Amino acid sequence: MSTDAKIFRILSIDGGGIRGIIPAILLTELEQQIGKPIAEQFDLIAGTSTGGILALGLALRDKAGKPKFAAKDLAALYEQHGQTIFKKSMLPFANSGLFEEMYAAEGIESVLKQYFGNSRLKDCSPNVIISAYEIERRRPFFFKSTKAKENAADDYLLWQIARSTSAAPTYFEPSKINKGVNDFLALIDGGVIANNPSICAYVEAMKAKPKNILLVSIGTGTLEKPIRYDDAKNWGAVSWIKPLIDILMGGGSELADYQADYLFQDRKGSRYIRFQTTLHPDNTAMDDASPENLRMLKIAAENMLIDKREEIRELVKLLQKSAHTPPQRVGN
Numbered sequence: 130m131s132t133d134a135k136i137f138r139i140l141s142i143d144g145g146g147i148r149g150i151i152p153a154i155l156l157t158e159l160e161q162q163i164g165k166p167i168a169e170q171f172d173l174i175a176g177t178s179t180g181g182i183l184a185l186g187l188a189l190r191d192k193a194g195k196p197k198f199a200a201k202d203l204a205a206l207y208e209q210h211g212q213t214i215f216k217k218s219m220l221p222f223a224n225s226g227l228f229e230e231m232y233a234a235e236g237i238e239s240v241l242k243q244y245f246g247n248s249r250l251k252d253c254s255p256n257v258i259i260s261a262y263e264i265e266r267r268r269p270f271f272f273k274s275t276k277a278k279e280n281a282a283d284d285y286l287l288w289q290i291a292r293s294t295s296a297a298p299t300y301f302e303p304s305k306i307n308k309g310v311n312d313f314l315a316l317i318d319g320g321v322i323a324n325n326p327s328i329c330a331y332v333e334a335m336k337a338k339p340k341n342i343l344l345v346s347i348g349t350g351t352l353e354k355p356i357r358y359d360d361a362k363n364w365g366a367v368s369w370i371k372p373l374i375d376i377l378m379g380g381g382s383e384l385a386d387y388q389a390d391y392l393f394q395d396r397k398g399s400r401y402i403r404f405q406t407t408l409h410p411d412n413t414a415m416d417d418a419s420p421e422n423l424r425m426l427k428i429a430a431e432n433m434l435i436d437k438r439e440e441i442r443e444l445v446k447l448l449q450k451s452a453h454t455p456p457q458r459v460g461n
Contacts, residue, residue, distance in 0.1 A: 136399075137339035138448070140171045140187075141327035143382050144178025144320040145349025146297070146415025147211050148408070150423065152347040153183060153204035154430035155404055155441075162445045166196040170448045171345075174257050175330035177319040179349065181259040181294035182206075185287050186244065188253035188274070198244075210240045211418030215300075230302045231416070237301060238292055245287035250277035252287070258333050260319030260326050261293045264303060269322045270314065271329065282309070294319045299370060300416060324378040325385035331392065341398040343447060344389060348405035350429060352379045352413045375413075402444055406433035 142152050156167050163170065167187050176184030183203055191197040216236035250257075250272060259272040272294075277284035285306060293304035293316035306314040323329050327346040334342060356372055364372075386403055393401035412425045434441065 135339075136341045136343050137173070137334050137337065138171045138343045139173045139175065139327075139330045139334055139345065140167070140184075141175045141325065141330045141344065141346040142177070142180030142183050143326075143346075143348045144176075144180050144295075144297075144318065144324045144378060146179055146295075146300075147207055147215065147418050147423070148349035148413075148415060148426060149179030149183055150204055150207040150426050151349050151406065151430045151433070152180065152404075153200055153207065154427065155347055155434065156183070156187070156200035157204050158434055158441065159445065159448075160200050162441070163448055167200055168196040168255060172255050173330055173334055174255060175259070175326040175333070176257070176294070177260045177324055177326045178295045178297065180326070180347075181319065182241070182291045184257050184259060185253065185291055188255055188257045189245065189248055189287065190252055190254055197248075206240070206244065207418070208423055210243075211423065213237075214240055215416045215418045231300050234292075234302055237295065238288070241288040241291045245291065248287045249284045250274050250287060250290065251284045253277075258326070258330055259290055259294050260323045260329060261290075261296075261304075261316040262319060262321050263314055263316055265315045269319075270316060273333070293317075297374070297415065299374065320378040320381070323381065323385065325382035327389045328385050328392075331389065342393075342396065343399065344393065344401045345444065346386065346389060346401070346403045348382060348386075348403070350406050350408035350413065350426070351383075352410075353407055354410035354413065400447070402440060404433065404437055404440070406430065406436070 160167055174184040174188050186198045186203045187196065187200065189197045214237045215232055217232065251274065253274045256274045261270045261272070263270040272285060272290045289304065289306050293306065295318055296302065296304045296316060297318040297320065304316045306316065308314050325346065325348070327344060331344060352375055389401050393399055406429050408429055409425065412422055412429065
């Protein structure tokens with residue numbers, strides 16, 4: 130990759146619930162090696178679900194115009210508030226997921242309000258794009274800071290955006306955001322359409338027609354536990370619910386990785402880098418915020434830092450040496 134031409138730099142973060150601690154730890158390592166906030170290293174940050182929460186946290190600026198949170202602050206979110214976010218509902222049968230969502234919205238909303246307060250989408254820099262799905266209009270919905278800075282109607286509260294992108298079906302009830310008189314958005318987790326939002330971010334960036342692109346994509350761990358045919362062939366609708374959500378989100382992440390890798394093969398002067406790790410079958414749950422599971426996820430992240438140390442070192446050099454385009458408008 131040339132270090133002379135300006136490079137449009139994109140960071141994309143997958144969904145994955147409590148497994149978001151994995152990209153948070155990697156981003157903490159990058160900040161330590163670079164010596165600067167992640168927000169100052171990229172032109173666009175994309176996120177889905179837990180990745181959307183991280184993207185908003187990284188891009189949020191305080192009243193002085195400086196990044197409000199370091200990556201390590203966001204890594205601590207999972208350890209300090211994971212059990213509040215995934216607090217079991219007290220409704221009958223709720224924990225089975227058969228009649229009610231497994232977790233009450235009050236837990237996750239209290240944490241998001243604590244972190245984001247009354248901050249709005251326009252307060253983010255660099256620009257962000259956060260995915261969700263609108264269930265009444267039946268279409269993908271993207272929160273974009275570019276739109277928020279141009280139109281007050283598109284300038285949503287960050288905690289509401291974070292709540293919407295992480296409203297995973299069966300885990301949390303859909304998010305409802307009032308939008309004018311007698312109108313509202315009904316949103317669920319963006320992972321149902323783009324658990325790995327790297328391609329969404331790429332398309333958004335291309336609206337600005339950049340000559341060179343650096344796309345850094347971070348996963349939350351791959352799930353390699355097989356679904357045995359002899360088990361699945363007798364499953365009914367209820368038995369398929371949990372595996373189907375895992376397939377939908379995990380498979381979508383892998384597909385986006387394949388597409389991004391293919392797209393960048395012929396883009397001279399551009400670069401695609403994907404960071405991902407493999408999880409033990411016992412540690413793949415999106416909602417296991419127990420100290421024991423968090424410890425294993427941290428170990429998985431630490432192993433990734435070791436296994437990918439050369440790629441991390443190379444990325445640090447690219448971020449330090451490549452000419453950095455300032456945050457700019459990247460579409461409507």
